[in-house]
Amino acid sequence: MSDIPQDLKYAESHEWVREEGGGLVTIGISDHAQEALGDLVYVEVPDVGATVTVGDACAVVESVKAASDVYSPVDGEVVAVNEALADAPELINSEPYGEGWIMQVRLADANALDDLLDAEGYANAIADD
Amino acid sequence: MPFIPHTDTDVEQMLGAIGASSVEALFDEIPAALRCGRLDRVPERMTEMEITRLMHERADADGRPLNFIGAGAYEHHVPAAVWEIVTRGEFYSAYTPYQAEASQGTLQVIYEFQTMMCGLTGLDVSNASLYDGATALAEALLMAVRANRKSKSHRILMPRSVSPVYRQVVHAICAAQQLKLVELDYDPATGATPEAALAEHAGSDIAAVVIPHPNFFGCFEAVDSMTDWAHANGALAVAVVNPIALALTRAPGEWGEQGVDICCGEGQPLGSPLSSGGPYFGFMTCKQALVRQLPGRIVGRTLDMDGKPGFALTLQAREQHIRRGKATSNICTNQGLLVTAATIHMSILGPVGLQQVARASMANTRKLVAALTELPGIEPVFTGAGFHEAVLRFDQPVRPLVDALGERGVIGGYALEGVYPELTNCLLVCATETKTDADIDTYVQTLAALMRPASAA
Amino acid sequence: MTESLIFEHSRPGRSASAQYPAGDFDVDLPAGLERTSELGLPEVSELQAVRHFTRLSQLNFSIDTHFYPLGSCTMKYNPRACNRLAMLPEFLSRHPLAPVSASQGFLACMYDLQEILKDVTGMKGVSLTPMAGAQGEFAGVAMIRAYHDARGDTGRTEILVPDAAHGTNPATATMCGYVAREIPTDDNGDVDVEALKAALGPQTAGIMLTNPSTLGVFERRISEISKLVHEAGGLLYYDGANLNAILGKVRPGDMGFDVIHMNLHKTFSTPHGGGGPGSGAVGVSERLLPYMPIPVVGKANDDSFRWLDEDDLPQSIGRLSGFMGNAGVLLRAYVYARMLGRDGMHRVAEFAALNANYLMARLEQAGFDLAFPGRRASHEFIVTLKRQHKSVGVTATDVAKRLLDHGFHAPTVYFPLLVPECLLIEPTETESKEALDAFVDAMIAIAKEAEDDIEHLRGAPYTMPVRRLDDVRAARQLDVRYQPDDQAA
Structure with missing residues (x-):
């Protein structure tokens, strides 16, 4: 059973979103997703300043056998990316909700998070996997 | 059956294990209307002895001319x-x-x-x-x-x-x-x-x-x-x-x-x-x-x-x-x-061998250019330093010369005018380390006999 | 057994001096252009090099040494005559730009090969220039684009690809400027025709199909698919990866395909060479003739052979190689085709199918699950270990690695992606019944080991030069060239 923190929002495509206040959110991929991918060997993050929209492939996570797109769960502008992943992609495996974050986005619309799943909703969504 | 090891007994036992009546039955999922008939344009098979003879005949027809052409593919000694x-x-x-x-x-x-x-x-x-x-x-x-x-x-x-x-x-x-x-x-x-x-x-x-x-x-x-x-x-x-x-x-x-x-x-x-x-x-x-x-x-x-x-x-x-x-x-x-x-190849040649090949190819091309430009009506086109190829301009069309050289066992170079219209009557030539002084002389003599005198140009 | 790196045999000042010209040569490099760093090549004797590379060869499995039932790769015997005759000195020393007057022997072989390939595929024209399957795919899809463009039909943006397709298919579509759209497969392994109908439209440029598919079964509704795609204005591309299954039985041209590529390194038995060279000759229907990649071999008025180039085919998609592709591979394919002859062509698919269906039947009887039970095998079939994975935790990798210990190369694993824990097994027509029976015995022994001692199985292989390698380390701590002061190993 994978870890699904209660205080985060989730997309069905396995991204999590944490509200940081002031219209800023932090985004990463769920514990369930990292477990399914296995040991990550590379993460491609977007450029700071890039505009992202919901459903856009904005990052890529690679294991030795698979490459998966990370889809933006929100609309907005990328204000920071996790540079540490360049040398240590395994941070996503060890701390998917902490040091393994992928990017921070300034939201275009603060109410946009309402469409995302809560922890319970995400748990149900992955129960069928 | 060439390259197929099956005996009649094998086939029988294998069909038995499959539960199929014939080899043909294995194709019963392919709609009958699509099945192809005899391949009329494929010739009857040849034994290894027969195809060996045919391929030798065809190879002999092309012979082994002296190559003075590079243009992207270079003749070098391979150990x-x-x-x-x-x-x-x-x-x-x-x-x-x-x-x-x-x-x-x-x-x-x-x-x-x-x-x-x-x-x-x-x-x-x-x-x-x-x-x-x-x-x-x-x-x-x-x-x-x-x-x-x-x-x-x-x-x-x-x-x-x-x-x-x-x-x-x-x-x-x-x-x-x-x-x-x-x-x-x-x-x-x-x-x-x-x-x-x-x-x-x-x-x-x-x-x-x-x-x-x-x-x-x-x-x-x-x-x-x-x-x-x-x-x-x-x-x-x-x-x-x-x-x-x-x-x-x-x-x-x-x-x-x-x-x-x-x-x-x-x-x-x-x-x-x-x-x-x-x-x-x-x-x-x-x-x-x-x-x-x-x-x-x-x-x-x-x-x-x-x-x-x-x-x-x-x-x-x-x-x-x-x-x-x-x-x-x-x-x-x-x-x-x-x-x-x-x-x-790189392991056997090593750094010294590769350098010697490069030097010999450069030197041979210099010799070839010097020998060819001694003939009347042939001039180098570019002044810049080069490696093992050079462009020469002739006072007459080069394509007929290249063809005539080919008939005499010399591949004389690559005519450039097809790809560089401004380089009319120009030939790209190459002499790698595989060419001897005698080879270069053969080229020069054969060409000299074919070239039209300048006065007739 | 392992072998040190060639660089570790190197000693300054050593060389194989019989292999290069001696002497001082007068060279005039421009000032400042002279080499300033070492070349980084080893300094070894000829014997050291010969021994090193001979030993390295002995660390490989190959067709000549082992049964190699790698699905979708057609690892059949590569007759030695093909190599010997392609390496006649006259063929090896022929410069690609030699005049046609000095090339009639070579051109005759190429012309004959084009004719044979046209006949066995039912296509109207063949170009031999593509240098591998993926380049043949590129040529094919580029011709589809050229065809639509020439008609002013420029709104077509999508290439349809079954979800079971080789990865090269969608990658090729992208290279040709198209979006690849996936079509699902039904439970019997056929294309889901209803989904295909829904996907077809004015945006459809064409569809790429392998038939038999990568699932090892013949696409039974191919005529209907062909009709649907053509009615939508699209063209059909045949990926020849599995042509060995139908050679001499059914022709892509007769199934309605407009363009195909052939993997001559599979069906026509040219060597795989540890990853190439291949050859991806393309065949086209009447309407794509003007777009074939150049050069093609044709005949002059006097019946001599000549190159057809941009003057003859002004609408060609162009040149895909520096000269005419992998000529030496084509000579090997030609020799093979002549040795098979007409009857031999028909026998290829017959005995490939016999071997595949026999092996499938034996493995099913031994308790293995088939991905598509009740279907005929084509020249290959899929075993799935889904049940055993659930019950004892065995994976397709475990079985693959253990087969190496039994002296068999592993089948293709984890492809196609649709089937969990799958083994795609292709025995080819050149294997004997005894080889297949021995393989079945090994599979039975491994299945028993999975039940009895899964931990030991997970440690396989035990008899190879190395045991299972750490792929994650290879990717995270990238070591892709030898550096003398390296501490990596």
């Missing part, structure tokens, strides 16, 4: 050991090394090859090969466009002194991905790309600049200033090189202030026979920072479960079998056997 080993079944009939534990031989060869190509080109990472030099350049430019995130234009500065066929291949492969080739003319006096041709594009959005070394005319370009110009203008520097020339000249990784970003080229001079144009192999090396954009297979050294070193394909998530529509290239099969040949 006998190279192809004796390459055609061992263990290399020849193995597949791509996906099962690493059962393919350590192939994998280690590729790792050694990568090391040698990085050494020759002065760059950090090499792939395991591409199809040939022309497609390697196409892939290098697609890679440059992916890697140069600052440039949005997809514009490539392409000297006209790059092989015309390479430029055609780049166009055929890259046009659908919106690459735009901007041609740079060469200096009609030196045969190299003048600084002014680049300067015209200063300040515009350029993804990459191609730097041939030597160029199609055999001339050396101003590689340092072209590399620096590219970097000063936000473009990647992409070298397309003859690996034999690198034995004597500065490595592309050391050109200009920062070195080129990507280097590619035709690997044929490293152990592939001329063989009508293939199989050869393309090579590509690049700076470490660009490795994720490098197309094709890469072998890495790692450890096994017991901590023992071994080799495996790595960074496969860039490739089509994992990345599918988002892969760096659609390339799958490459030119592994030719890479094996090149690795053995």
Whole structure:
């Protein structure tokens, strides 16, 4: 059973979103997703300043056998990316909700998070996997 | 039945195990209307003895003329050991090394090859090969466009002194991905790309600049200033090189202030026979920072479960079998056997051997040019220094001469006017280390007898 | 057994001096262009090099040494005559730009090969220039694009690809400027025709199909699919990866395909060479003839052979190689085709199918699950270990690695992606019944081991030069060239 923190929002495509206040959110991929991918060997993050929209492939996570797109769960502008992943992609495996974050986005619309799943909703969504 | 081991008893037992009445029944899922009949245009079979005779007859018909032509494929001595080993079944009939534990031989060869190509080109990472030099350049430019995130234009500065066929291949492969080739003319006096041709594009959005070394005319370009110009203008520097020339000249990784970003080229001079144009192999090396954009297979050294070193394909998530529509290239099969040949070839020649081959080829071409230009009506076209090819202008049409030489067992060179209309009556000639003084004399005497006296021109 | 790196045998000053010209040569390099760094090549004797590379060869599995039932790769015997005759000195020394007057022997072989390939595929024209399957795919899809463009039909943006397709198919579509759109497969392994109908439209440029598919079964509704795609204005591309299954039985041209590529390194038995060279000759229907990649071999008025180039085919998609592709591979394919002859062509698919169906039946009887039970095998079939994976935790990798210890190369694993824990097994027509029976015995022994001692199975292989390699380390701590002061190993 994978870890699904209660205080985060989730997309069905396995991204999590944490509200940081002031219209800023932090985004990463769920514990369930990292477990399914296995040991990550590379993460491609977007450029700071890039505009992202919901459903856009904005990052890529690679294991030795698979490459998966990370889809933006929100609309907005990328204000920071996790540079540490360049040398240590395994941070996503060890701390998917902490040091393994992928990017921070300034939201275009603060109410946009309402469409995302809560922890319970995400748990149900992955129960069928 | 050629190459099929089954006895009648085998077939009977096997059909019994399957529960099928006949071999034909195994095809009962194919709609009857689609089944094909007799293949009328396929001839009856030949035994090995018969086909051997036929192939010898055809080979004999073509003979073994004296080659003074290069233009992208160069005749060099290949040590006998190279192809004796390459055609061992263990290399020849193995597949791509996906099962690493059962393919350590192939994998280690590729790792050694990568090391040698990085050494020759002065760059950090090499792939395991591409199809040939022309497609390697196409892939290098697609890679440059992916890697140069600052440039949005997809514009490539392409000297006209790059092989015309390479430029055609780049166009055929890259046009659908919106690459735009901007041609740079060469200096009609030196045969190299003048600084002014680049300067015209200063300040515009350029993804990459191609730097041939030597160029199609055999001339050396101003590689340092072209590399620096590219970097000063936000473009990647992409070298397309003859690996034999690198034995004597500065490595592309050391050109200009920062070195080129990507280097590619035709690997044929490293152990592939001329063989009508293939199989050869393309090579590509690049700076470490660009490795994720490098197309094709890469072998890495790692450890096994017991901590023992071994080799495996790595960074496969860039490739089509994992990345599918988002892969760096659609390339799958490459030119592994030719890479094996090149690795053995480079090992046997070593640094001294490769340098001697390069020096002898340069010296022989100088001799050939000197001897030919002693004939009335033949002049060198370019003043710039070159490697082992040169362009000569005749006072009469060269195509009839080339044909007539061919009938007399001399392949005299490559007529340039078809691809460079301004180079009327010009011939690109080459003499590698394989040519003796007597060979050069044969060429000169045969040509002298064919040329029309200047007075009649 | 392992072998040190060639660089570790190197000693300064050693060389194989019989192999290069001696003497001082007068060379005039421009000032500042002289080489300043080492070349990075080893300095060894000829014997050291010969011994090193011979030993390395002995670390490989190959067709000549082992049964190699790698699905979708057609690892059949590569007759030695093909190699010997392609390497006649006259063929090896022929310069690609030699005049046609000095090339009639070579051109005759190429012309004959084009004619044979046209007949066995039912196509109207063949170009031999593509250098591998993926380049053949590129040529094919580029011709589809050229065809639509020439008609001013420029709104077609999509290439349809079954979800079971080789990764090269969508990658090729992208290289040709198209978007690849996936079509699902039904439970019997056929294309889901209803989904296909829904996907077809004015945006459809064409569809890429392998038939038999990568699932090892023949696409039974191919005529209907062909009709649907053509009615939508699209063209059909045949991926020849599995042509061995139908050679001499059914022709892509008769199934309605407009363009195909052939993997001559599979069906026509040219060597795989540890990853190439291949050859991806393309065949086209009447309407794509003008777009074939150049050069093609044709005949002059006097019946002599000549090159057809841009003057003859002005609408060609162009040149895809520096000269004419992998000529030496084509000579090997030609020799093979002549030795098979007409009857031999028909026998290829017959005995490939006999071997595949026999092996499938034996493995099913031994308790293995088939991905598509009740279907005929084509020249290959899929075993799935889904049940055993659930019950004892065995994976396809475990079985693959253990087969190496039993002296068999592993089948293709984890492809196609649709079937969990799958083994795609292709025995080819050149294997004897005894080889297949021995393989079945090994599979039975491994299945028993999975039940009895899964931990031991997970440690396989035990008899190879190395045990299972750490792929994650290989990717994270990238070591792709030897550096003398390296501490990596």
